Amino acid sequence: MTFVVRAEKVSKNFRLHSERHRSFKDKLLRPGQGVATDFTALTDVSFEIASGETVGILGRNGSGKSTLLKCICGVLRPTSGQVLVRGTLAGLLELGAGFQPELSGRDNVYLSASMLGMSTKSVDAIFDEIVGFAELEQFIDTPVKFYSSGMYVRLGFSVAVSVEPEILVVDEVLAVGDERFQxxxxxxxxxxxxxxxxxxxxxxxxxxVRTLCDRTLVLDRSQLAFDGPAADGVRVFRERLMGTTSVVGDDGPPRSAGTIDAVSTPSGRFVATTGEKWEMSVAVTAHQAIEGHFVMELHNDRGELMVRSDWEVAPVSLSPGAHVIHVDAPSMSLLDGAYQVSVGIVSDLGSQAVIWREQAAVLEVTYRGRGSGLIQLAPRVRVS
Ligand SMILES: Nc1ncnc2c1ncn2[C@@H]1O[C@H](COP(=O)(O)OP(=O)(O)O)[C@@H](O)[C@H]1O
Ligand SMILES: [Mg+2]
Known part of the structure; x- marks a missing residue:
């Protein structure tokens, strides 16, 4: 394969100095001996990216995503291993990386474009376009330290795309901008x-990531946990991410304790009405005994999580073999829309999916009332 980016066993350690925990007396007696510990942000990460690929990087907070991007962009040097890049590369990294705070937006545009290899003349030619895309005409001569994070990101993204790099690298800062700009x-x-x-x-x-990318890299605690087709990567990521707590000592691949074979409804159609009862059945084959809790999620058509059910109230105990889990929701509280239904069984702590099926069905919800927003409030009103 001809690659444009290649990471070879990239590791990155940060040295952390914890002066904080030393007493004043201790510092006087033993100056310069703060406790230094190494923190590993990336461990032996290797992959190749071919020309024309769109690759999504997923991982929990702190898993090393931004560190990896910085190593690729050359902002950080790996502690060991190396990154090879073929072609021009422009990136929008974390907030704070990239611009000089004291300089105006204008000067920063010229500075960063020149660092990306553009001559002043060629920046002149696209300057208005850059500022226009960023919608910063009025603020372009203001020092960027006075910019809001949204303005900062707009300018950073605009510069990165306007220099037309062969490789574009974007950290999740894009989420900072308003929806229209996103x-x-x-x-x-x-x-x-x-x-x-x-x-x-x-x-x-x-x-x-699922809709945009060809391929996904999943980082988990500094290591590359998955590299493959985007949809599979999303599944691995979400299986590992279930709940908010991480399971200590769980380094294994996602378990295959069973499969979710089908979801169905009594009417055969995935429709519901706001405020009314809604039912669903989930056909499961357990390959081993499973003790866990049933969880379902509904995402809206923009991929936003609308609800994840409370695992605690839904314990399930399955012997090896085929089962049907019956799910009853007494009142559908979402307003109208199409919602992706994902279902699974999570472990006792609610933190790991034992089996999981992403987007098992699409549920169409109809709302007959006149309220608006995302959910039905259904208040009762009386006058006294
Ligand atoms: N400059 C740094 N000094 C010390 N630790 C750092 C530094 N940059 C990142 N880290 C640590 O490395 C880990 C990975 O960080 P990061 O790559 O920003 O993760 P992500 O982008 O996936 O949230 C985090 O635990 C973070 O605290
Ligand atoms: Mg980050």
């Missing part, structure tokens, strides 16, 4: 895809 960025990223450019994208939005 949509504009996504259009630009899709345009890049059509042009056959290579894109590396960290996103907190797994569904965005």
């Amino acid at each position: 949509a504009k960025c996504m259009d630009r990223i899709r345009q890049f895809q059509r042009d056959g450019r290579t894109i590396l994208l960290v996103s907190h939005n797994a569904d965005q």
Whole structure:
């Protein structure tokens, strides 16, 4: 394979000095002996990215995503291993990486474009376009230290795409901008895809990765846990991410304790009415005895999680073999829309999926009332 980005056993350690825990007396007696510990942000990460691929990087907070992007962009040097890049690369990294705070937006545009290899003349030619895309005409001569994070990201993204790099690297900072600007960025990223450019994208939005990317890298506690087709990566990520607590000592691959074979409803159609009862059946084959809790999630059509059910109230105990789990929701509280239904069984702590099926069905909800928003409140009103 001819690659445009290649990471070879990339590891990155940060040295952490914890002066904080030393007493004043201790510091006087033994100056300069603060406790230094090494923190590993990346461990032996290897992969190759081919020209024209769109690769999504998923992982929990602190798993090393931004560190990896910085190593790829050359902002950080790996402690060991190396990154090879073929072609011009421009990136929108974390907030704070990239611009000089004291300089104006204008000066920063020239500075960062020149660092990306553009001459002043060629920046002149696209300057208005950069500022226009960022919608910062009025603030372009203001020092960027006075910019809001949204303004900062708009300018950073605009510079990165306007220099037309062969490889575009975007950290999840895009989520900072307002929705309309995010949509504009996504259009630009899709345009890049059509042009056959290579894109590396960290996103907190797994569904965005699924729809946009060809391939997903999943980082888990500094290690590359998965590298493969986008949809499979999203599944691995979400299986590991279930709940908020991480399971200590669980380093294994996602377990295959069983499968979710089908979801169905009594009427055969996945429709519900706001405020009314709704039912569903989940056919499961357990390959081993499973003790856990049933969980379901509904995502809206933008991939946002609308609800994850409370695992605690839904214990299930399955012997090896085929089972049907009956699910009853007394009142559908979502307003109208189409919702992706994901179901699974999580472990006792609610933190790991034992079996999981992403987007098992699409549920169409109809709302007959006149309220608005996301959910039905159904208040009762009386006058006294
Ligand atoms: N400059 C740094 N000094 C010390 N620790 C760092 C530094 N940058 C990142 N880290 C640590 O490395 C880990 C990975 O960080 P990061 O790559 O930002 O994760 P992510 O982007 O996946 O949230 C985190 O635990 C973070 O605290
Ligand atoms: Mg990050």
